[in-house]
Amino acid sequence: MSGKADPRHAGDGSTSRTRLDRGRAALGPALELVHTGRAPTRAVLTAELGVTRATAGAVAAELEALGLIRVDARPGAAAGSQGRPSHKLAVADDGPVALAAQVHADGFRAALVGLGGRIVATAPGCEVVDADPAKVLASVVTAGAELLRETGLRCVGAGLAVPSAVAEPEGLALNPLHLAWPAGAPVRDIFAEQVRAAGIDGPAFAANDVNLAALAEHRHGAGRGARDLLCVATGHRGVGGALVLDGRLHRGSSGLALEVGHLTVHPEGRPCHCGSRGCLDVETDPLAFLTEAGREPGPEVSLLQQSIDLIRHHYDDPAVRTAAEAIVDRLGLGLAGLVNILNPDRIILGGLHRTLLDADPARLRAVVADRSLWGQSGGVPILPCTLDHNSLVGAAELAWQPVLDDPLGALTARG
Template identity: 60%
Template sequence: MRRPAPDRGRTLLGPALQLIHTGQAPTRSALTGALDVTRATAGAVTGELEALGLITVDSRPAGGGRGRPSHRLALAEDGPVVIAAQIHADGVSVSLAALGGQLLEPLHLPLPAATDPVRLLRAVAEAGAGLARGSRRRCLGIGLALPNPVTEPDGTALAALHFGWPSGTPVADLFAEEIRKADLGPKARTAFPSAIANDANLAALAEHRHGAGRGSRHLLLVTSGHRGVGGALVIDGRLHTGSAGLALEVGHLTVDPQGRPCPCGNRGCLNSETDPDALFAAAALTPDPALPLFGQARELARATDPAARAAVDHVVDRLGLGLAGLANILNPDRIVLSGLHLDLLAAAPERLAAVVAERCLWGRSGRVPIVPAQVRHAGLVGAAELAWEPYLVDPQAVAEV
């Protein structure tokens, strides 16, 4: 039964904005159907979102279908932005981000000389603040993606192996303090919220909303970036983070008990068997320390000489073992690979699928699709999603100081 048109106001603004934000409601007619409301109610909701400066409603209706032509809905080109930031093992990325998963000219910076928590987080805050000061658009908040587990709800970093931070470092509190001290400029929201989360979790969120995970109900993402392996699970549009935010640490799944040592203290973890260092080790090569490791690993994965092909096959076999184990436990309807794993998938798609099918309980008859990631800079896009979350839940918060 269709809901009546009475004032549903605030309760429908968030769901409506989320549908437009993720591209699921390009017209007012599509929004009417997705919300299951009357045209009048949909018109009132879109009018309020337009008044908030978040969307535009094109007065020239879109035709092409049956029935009455519908008005086009788009995200406001001059609407507010958030700051997205990501710390990698060997650098920092920052960008302003609009709704719709749009990054505005990301900056990729080297790590500062000092990588203790306070000074590294200060460098991130200052870089983001510089972008906010230089923008004509109002800035509403900042999200930060970290390459280590992050507890919920307190936001402490565990096993920050890349930088040697003490386990339990209160990253959320430290980052909020550095943001508070940063000069964000006169156009930034006065009460400026900040949030942090694990980078793989945020990449999965980005892929689910804007990329290869659209339409999936149980999306598993596995990725290897600059070092190590991360994973995340999105169920019915929500990240599964466990009881304390620490679920899906897939990098520490054992795939070879006699394999390479992992920084966690074990051997043969997916983390140490399928990342860039592992690919070079399998090829008996040493990367150039003067060049970014990730870029060199991608070139090696694409190489066609016998040594490179043998190394790819070795790493793909271990990746397949890990994916099969995860599929047996989680039963996803789609697996998205990103980072170096995307290149391994491109180099040996049939081999990877065969290993997963052979080791999966359901075999070839229950083969889960393994697809390449689509979102560029997915960790940054996910950090933007984190910063946008309060306004996707309650768009009227945009109007608050």
């Protein structure tokens, strides 16, 4: 597979090579199983892949030789267990990383993310977003390049999360309204150009931040194990949604699926930038909550953080509680409509919506159950997102995907 001499294979002759050739197609699936925590041991890997133990061992050994995973050949047996314990598998702590970048209304951040969704290093965030996307992306890539220099880690590629629908195949940010960027900015090409200029190896990708949050949660967080996963989140401004079907993001015909922010939940409500009124985007985001609670947003802390702090520390204030209940009712109405259309087997909520769920889970679940057909028939689990930086982790998943598809090809092609 790698073509390099490996002392572990010496003496096996053609038998070892035959096993490796037979298992080459299993490298990607095997790496994804370890990456997502679904194969903690070689025995589980063997069962999940449906191969022989010898083939699974050869596959695990090759992934270890590529520097992607660790194989513990001498794990301690559990107390009371019988027989030889299976080799333990884990992602390599010192393995390659992906450069992840996120831009939102209140700043941007860069990080290095390894396999397993593990954030290895982060750069200090910036709180000023220029109206020129090229300037912003140059700054965030420069921060990421500095992290790579400091750590000395190999980079497999770069991913960018933006608070906008990203049209495919062009990679255009169609509606980055809260960033003051021009509509249709070619963010993927700009990002890729900055990545190349910084001397960073690997391909560059860009996608909507909530799509990427859903992908990260599905692989490493609250959405793990769901077949049809709906994610709805409000970050610093606006509301986004995403759907993961059978492990893959549902992007629609041109990358624009699940613009849930423009579902009407309050017909006589606030005017929305889309031209309608009372959309989720303007009725359930942090600005809507602060306005409903009669609080004047301050410039010193992001709208999201102000809203979260208000709920966590002042929920006993009648004005705050009443505002939270109003937002929950509107959110529940929107989720009920989505349940009727999509019939997901799990819903996860991020950003302010996660905090609202934590504050009053019974109320939100009751609204969804009462207003949706499938909710009435049994209920859809509604859970909070569990990853603190899921959009960053999701951006890294974009860069990791070519490696997951073909570990040997992706890594050896770049030396």
